[in-house]
Amino acid sequence: MAKIIIRNRNNTTIPANPAISLLQLLGRNNIRLPIKCGGRARCGYCRFTMHEGLKKASAPTIFEQKFKENHPLPDNVRLACQTYIAGDCIISLGEVTEN
Numbered sequence: 001m002a003k004i005i006i007r008n009r010n011n012t013t014i015p016a017n018p019a020i021s022l023l024q025l026l027g028r029n030n031i032r033l034p035i036k037c038g039g040r041a042r043c044g045y046c047r048f049t050m051h052e053g054l055k056k057a058s059a060p061t062i063f064e065q066k067f068k069e070n071h072p073l074p075d076n077v078r079l080a081c082q083t084y085i086a087g088d089c090i091i092s093l094g095e096v097t098e099n
């Protein structure tokens with residue numbers, strides 16, 4: 001089974017599930033983010049950084065694209081409420097600059 005390793009959470013590993021958003025997946029694994037918009041791509045508090053496996057993530061939704069028009073972010077920084085992950089990847093929660 002594909003897995004997601006969360007580097008800045010002591011390499012916590014959770015199983016990937018492309019049927020639900022990463023935000024939902026994190027919640028199901030008792031990892032809560034301080035979101036303010038209920039998963040509507042408005043607050044940006046669910047942003048995360050993909051260190052490896054960017055191609056395993058869904059393409060940015062129109063809502064994420066709109067958010068990034070107003071809040072420019074690197075390509076590997078995504079919104080968990082808008083991202084579905086189908087394969088192995090390594091991420092950090094938040095926007096981090098180190099690889």
Ligand code: FES
Nearest residue numbers: 041042044046081
């Ligand atoms: S939860 Fe607010 S932008 Fe994702």
